[in-house]
Amino acid sequence: MELERFEYDNKIVRKFLIATILWGTVGMLVGLLIALQLVFPQLNFGIPILTYSHLRALHTNAVIFAFVGNGMFMGVYYSLQRVLKARMYSNFLSQVHFWGWQLIIVCAAITIPLGYITSKEYAELEWPIDILIALIWVVFGINMFGTIIKRRERHIFVAVWFYIATVVTVAMLHIVNSLEMPVSFLKSYSVYAGVQDALVQWWYGHNAVAFFLTTPYLGLMYYFMPKAANRPVYSYRLSIIHFWSLIFLYIWAGPHHLLYTALPDWAQSLGTVFSIMLIAPSWGGMVNGLLTLRGAWDKVREDPVLKFMVVAVTAYGMATLEGPLLSLKNVNAISHFTNWTIAHVHVGALGWNGFLTFGILYWIIPKLWGTTLYSKKLANTHFWIGTLGIIFYAVPMYWAGWMEASMAKQFDADGYLKYQNWLEIVTQIMPMYVTRAVGGSIYLAGVVIMIYNLWKTAGKGKFIGDEAAEAAPLTREYTPSPGMHWHHAIERTPVRFALVAFVLVAIGGIVEMVPTFMIKSNIPTISSVKPYTPLELEGRDLYIREGCNTCHSQMVRPFRSETERYGEYSKAGEFVYDHPFLWGSKRTGPDLAREGGKYPNAWQYNHLMDPRTMSPGSIMPMYPWLGENKLDLSLTKKKISVMRELGVPYAKGYESQAEGDLKNQAAGIAKDLNDNGVPVNGDEEIIALIAYLQRLGVDIKQASTVSK
Amino acid sequence: MFQNVLSSIENVGLLPSITFLFFFGFFIVMVFFVLRMDKKSVKKMSEIPLDEPHSMNP
Numbered sequence: 001m002e003l004e005r006f007e008y009d010n011k012i013v014r015k016f017l018i019a020t021i022l023w024g025t026v027g028m029l030v031g032l033l034i035a036l037q038l039v040f041p042q043l044n045f046g047i048p049i050l051t052y053s054h055l056r057a058l059h060t061n062a063v064i065f066a067f068v069g070n071g072m073f074m075g076v077y078y079s080l081q082r083v084l085k086a087r088m089y090s091n092f093l094s095q096v097h098f099w100g101w102q103l104i105i106v107c108a109a110i111t112i113p114l115g116y117i118t119s120k121e122y123a124e125l126e127w128p129i130d131i132l133i134a135l136i137w138v139v140f141g142i143n144m145f146g147t148i149i150k151r152r153e154r155h156i157f158v159a160v161w162f163y164i165a166t167v168v169t170v171a172m173l174h175i176v177n178s179l180e181m182p183v184s185f186l187k188s189y190s191v192y193a194g195v196q197d198a199l200v201q202w203w204y205g206h207n208a209v210a211f212f213l214t215t216p217y218l219g220l221m222y223y224f225m226p227k228a229a230n231r232p233v234y235s236y237r238l239s240i241i242h243f244w245s246l247i248f249l250y251i252w253a254g255p256h257h258l259l260y261t262a263l264p265d266w267a268q269s270l271g272t273v274f275s276i277m278l279i280a281p282s283w284g285g286m287v288n289g290l291l292t293l294r295g296a297w298d299k300v301r302e303d304p305v306l307k308f309m310v311v312a313v314t315a316y317g318m319a320t321l322e323g324p325l326l327s328l329k330n331v332n333a334i335s336h337f338t339n340w341t342i343a344h345v346h347v348g349a350l351g352w353n354g355f356l357t358f359g360i361l362y363w364i365i366p367k368l369w370g371t372t373l374y375s376k377k378l379a380n381t382h383f384w385i386g387t388l389g390i391i392f393y394a395v396p397m398y399w400a401g402w403m404e405a406s407m408a409k410q411f412d413a414d415g416y417l418k419y420q421n422w423l424e425i426v427t428q429i430m431p432m433y434v435t436r437a438v439g440g441s442i443y444l445a446g447v448v449i450m451i452y453n454l455w456k457t458a459g460k461g462k463f464i465g466d467e468a469a470e471a472a473p474l475t476r477e478y479t480p481s482p483g484m485h486w487h488h489a490i491e492r493t494p495v496r497f498a499l500v501a502f503v504l505v506a507i508g509g510i511v512e513m514v515p516t517f518m519i520k521s522n523i524p525t526i527s528s529v530k531p532y533t534p535l536e537l538e539g540r541d542l543y544i545r546e547g548c549n550t551c552h553s554q555m556v557r558p559f560r561s562e563t564e565r566y567g568e569y570s571k572a573g574e575f576v577y578d579h580p581f582l583w584g585s586k587r588t589g590p591d592l593a594r595e596g597g598k599y600p601n602a603w604q605y606n607h608l609m610d611p612r613t614m615s616p617g618s619i620m621p622m623y624p625w626l627g628e629n630k631l632d633l634s635l636t637k638k639k640i641s642v643m644r645e646l647g648v649p650y651a652k653g654y655e656s657q658a659e660g661d662l663k664n665q666a667a668g669i670a671k672d673l674n675d676n677g678v679p680v681n682g683d684e685e686i687i688a689l690i691a692y693l694q695r696l697g698v699d700i701k702q703a704s705t706v707s708k
Numbered sequence: 709m710f711q712n713v714l715s716s717i718e719n720v721g722l723l724p725s726i727t728f729l730f731f732f733g734f735f736i737v738m739v740f741f742v743l744r745m746d747k748k749s750v751k752k753m754s755e756i757p758l759d760e761p762h763s764m765n766p
Contacts, residue, residue, distance in 0.1 A: 157756045236754035237742045
């Protein structure tokens with residue numbers, strides 16, 4: 001058979017590699033800044049775009065989509081070409097993919113801090129950017145399938161299966177969760193409301209972890225670990241079972257983010273059952289990775305690349321054992337809304353994604369530059385510093401989570417909450433916030449060492465942009481080996497393979513969501529729950545813009561400790577007009593679902609302008625600009641009509657009346673504030689936000705007074 | 709209230725069991741076929757990442 005000559009495209013790999021390091025550093029720096037703000041809230045300097053609640057989404061998006069995203073593309077573009085023995089399908093598409101993705105990141109870095117966000121976690125970007133993401137993702141998909149089709153290796157290696165599942169599933173998740181109705185160029189409302197929005201969001205959110213942070217990185221593990229250890233994966237059969245079970249099960253587990261909420265019980269149980277089953281394939285994958293190194297442990301002691309990979313895979317195992325445990329209702333009752341979750345995700349992000357990325361970088365850069373690593377010693381230093389950083393990050397956060405939960409649930413002998421004041425809990429965990437910031441800094445210091453080392457490595461080699469290779473083309477006639485017919489049938493044509501994968505993941509989504517949606521037509525709304533007034537609606541949008549939901553939940557779970565502290569537990573019927581839902585996922589501050597009427601307007605005003613005047617020692621940021629900015633009314637009418645289109649029962653033609661109503665209500669609040677010595681005009685943004693806060697939970701309180 | 713209506717979808721409680729059985733069946737069939745795979749070709753497949761003798765660079 002005649003050998004064909006071709007060249008691997010290393011230039012695109014280098015581009016993604018640089019982007020990985022650059023955005024990784026940025027993402028971690030932003031994380032460090034907001035970690036410090038939880039200790040010194042003044043560090044926002046009174047500037048909106050530097051405030052915790054504006055930057056938290058930037059941190060998560062940067063780490064997930066910019067750091068891990070580019071890291072994934074770097075690894076995929078390198079390994080895909082090699083296991084398929086073919087150059088990428090199209091240089092042009094590779095460039096479009098690269099520059100398009102960086103454009104998305106830049107758009108995100110601008111819009112998120114400015115508050116142009118949807119509030120849905122890891123899906124905060126507004127609709128024009130969502131469309132751009134979908135387009136660029138399709139470009140990536142075409143480029144990948146094109147490469148698979150023109151491959152010179154008959155069998156598609158298992159790593160590529162993980163890449164295919166990633167492409168297909170992320171596209172589905174992104175599109176379904178981002179369905180939103182535009183109000184203006186940078187403002188939209190989710191088409192789903194309340195419980196449904198929550199279910200779709202966490203189906204997405206959980207599977208962003210699964211199909212963006214896990215499956216592609218497992219693909220990378222299956223390629224780069226054998227490469228680094230120079231031995232084949234422990235069991236190829238196990239990797240097949242790993243793949244199909246993992247993608248089948250993962251898609252169902254989303255509702256475990258909503259345990260004890262107003263989500264229907266059967267959906268919660270479904271989430272728990274599938275989460276527990278997930279332990280099996282996850283650990284199968286971990287064992288398969290670690291056993292690849294059997295008999296090569298002497299090498300691991302020598303080689304920093306393998307060290308990073310071993311810790312990465314171990315962290316994967318830890319996180320995927322902990323995840324299912326956190327899905328047990330009684331464990332979740334403790335962990336949810338606390339820093340426990342923060343510890344959990346950072347074992348995954350810093351350990352699994354971070355360390356695997358570092359391992360690959362240390363391996364790939366000498367290869368691309370045709371040289372050896374500049375300093376093994378520095379790489380080993382990085383390894384130890386990084387590991388220390390993870391420990392200093394995770395341990396205090398676990399401890400904090402445990403303390404938060406046990407303090408919040410503690411009753412005294414007379415049956416009262418022992419820590420009635422939320423601040424008592426906050427002050428207790430301050431030392432842990434400090435230690436966590438130290439841990440993050442240590443980890444980041446390791447990254448700086450790595451950058452220096454890699455820079456030096458590249459400097460002493462010469463970059464090989466197009467790497468020559470040769471291989472025989474595939475022949476037409478082909479007989480699969482015995483026992484493999486079934487898998488060849490799906491695997492030989494990548495499109496068929498993608499379809500099977502798609503059907504598997506789609507079933508999970510459909511079975512979970514359709515029953516919830518079927519009910520949409522006849523949700524028995526709680527009759528006292530009314531749509532927001534125009535002023536409250538504007539206030540709600542400010543709550544979203546300012547990112548208050550990054551620290552405050554609006555979901556009282558049915559525990560005595562919560563009903564004592566906040567009031568009646570939350571019901572599904574309360575959220576029917578909430579596009580999007582704002583249940584939140586973390587309680588750095590207390591729940592606000594029953595905030596309405598709890599304090600006078602003046603308290604809310606002073607507290608927002610500077611929380612420490614009302615709550616000494618609070619770590620909530622100050623929002624002084626809310627008292628200065630004039631409320632923008634230019635979209636009010638449009639917002640009302642979009643909401644009506646989404647099913648909120650504003651009377652026909654209410655738009656014309658909305659502005660008048662808004663001003664009346666604002667004047668009332670302004671008068672009350674003036675009477676209590678707070679000088680306002682009534683057209684400030686803060687008035688709308690106060691109106692919204694004073695509305696929270698009021699409808700349900702009325703309902704119970706009426707029924708009594 | 710919403711919950712009441714939802715849980716009154718007929719036998720919605722069976723859903724987790726049904727899907728579990730569905731997965732279980734899928735799993736058994738998959739394991740059956742994977743075990744029947746030919747040993748030699750499995751070995752060849754698993755060595756694909758290591759098989760790069762044709763790269764012209766060191």
